[in-house]
Amino acid sequence: MKRGFGSDNHAGIHPRILESLLTANTEHAPAYGTDEWTEAAVGEFKKQFGPDAQVFFVFNGTAANVTALRALAKPHQSVFCSDVAHIHVDECGAPEYMAGCKLLPLPSVNGKLQIETLEKAFIRRGDQHYSQTQVLSLTQPTELGTTYSVQELKDLIQWAKARKLYVHIDGxxxxNAAFFLKKTFKEITTDLGVxxxxxxxxxNGLMMGxxxxxxxxxxxxxxxxxxxxxxxxPSKTRFIACQFEAYFKNNLWQDIAGHSYEMALYLYESxxxxxxxxxxxxxQSNAVFATIPSHWVKKLREHYFFYVWxxxxxxxxxxxxxxxxxxxxxGFVQLLKELSR
Structure with a gap:
């Protein structure tokens, strides 16, 4: 299948990450995260997020969001998120079904939540008839490819903390956001109170996890x-952990994020x-959003797959x-030019 523009999820495994899987696939190793690869990967996360970070590997993104929300909110509590948030639009109700909490999607501007909108929705505190908001969930970068600035994050998180809300980042x-902002992971999460x-x-180049x-x-x-x-x-946690160890080692994560961003800019300019x-x-990340005539879609997707948003x-x-x-x-741009004539 030709490389298209459907999702970074469609790409294969980065060679250096694939190599880490082959290296980990030797002999026996203890299960359930008690192996040397998990210990090493957790150490890499602590370097990135700070020494107090606690790391738990899961199979997929929906699971990461659902389990995080389970830790943050009780069934009688609710979560503020944007109207285009993945937890609201693309997880088949899993957060509400499995975590039991209520999602409160709010109107966003280019995918971003605004304090004014949050303030209007933060109501009926202590009212036993109303789900009590407990969490602010932010997607960074957003589903529309925009990235919250450090100041925007700081303001939103300070607003949440002043109201005793937890803050979750769907990351x-x-x-891609860290690369665009030229900040460390710690600077855009731990240091801000996430x-x-x-x-x-x-x-980001992993097979799974x-x-x-x-x-x-x-x-x-x-x-x-x-x-x-x-x-x-995961029983064989080492096969998730070893990938993350390779991902952080020698700043491979920056190479991957940087390349995908440069390609997005090249696509935009072209x-x-x-x-x-x-x-x-x-x-502002590795996504380009563009409106095209509807009759172009089928012809373009015969050669390069992408999603109509x-x-x-x-x-x-x-x-x-x-x-x-x-x-x-x-090749994709040439097709666009031919269709535009």
Whole structure:
């Protein structure tokens, strides 16, 4: 299948991460995270997020979000999130079904939540008839490819903390945000008061696996039970952990995030002036959003797969990944130009 722009999830395994799997596939190793690869990977996470970070590996992104919310909220409590948040739109109700808490999606601006909107929704405190908001969940970068600035994060988190709310970051692509902001993971999470991060691996060159990174030590004590009860305790944890060790070692994560961002910029610059193509804005991660005539979609997808983000406007999402090449973009852009004539 030709490399397309459907998702960074569609890319294969980065060679250096694949090599880590082969290396870990030797002899026997203790199960359930008591192996040397898990210990090493946790050490790498602590370097990135701070020495108090507690790390728990799970199989996929939905599990990372669901188990994190289970640790943060009780069934009578609720979670503020954006109206385009993955936990609201693309997880089949799993957070509400499995965590039991209520999601309260709020209108966003380019995928970002605004304090004014949150303030209006923060109501009926102590009212036994109303679900009590307990968590602010932010997606960084957002589902629209935008990235919260450090100041925006600081303001939102300070607002939440002043109201005694926990803060969760859906960080399936947090590496892309850190690269764009030119900040460390610690600077955009731990230092700002984030409580839990769902840290992505699969979209960043791993075969499988995500990590729940707990930055609030008080929330970590019972998480091993939550993970087990949620059917997310990997027996052969070493095969998830070894990938993350390789991902952080020698700053491979920066290479992957940097390349995918450069390719997104190249795609943006290559297609922004084509008649009929209306690009939303300069990429702030590895996503380009553009509106095209509806009858172009089928012809383009015969050669390069991508998703139509909005079926009413035919705004499309074009994602780049660690293996995107300029020739992929050049071929795609040539097709756009031919269709525009």
């Amino acid at each position: 399936a692509r947090l590496s 409580d839990i991060v769902s840290f992505g691996g699969t979209k 995500e990590a729940v990174v707990i930055l609030n030590k008080e929330l970590a004590a019972d998480f091993k039970y939550i993970r087990k009860q949620s059917a997310q305790l 297609c922004k002036g084509i008649p009929g193509v209306h690009v939303r804005e300069v990429p 909005d079926e009413t406007t035919f705004e499309c999402r074009w994602m780049t990944s660690w293996d995107t090449q300029k020739q992929d973009i050049d």
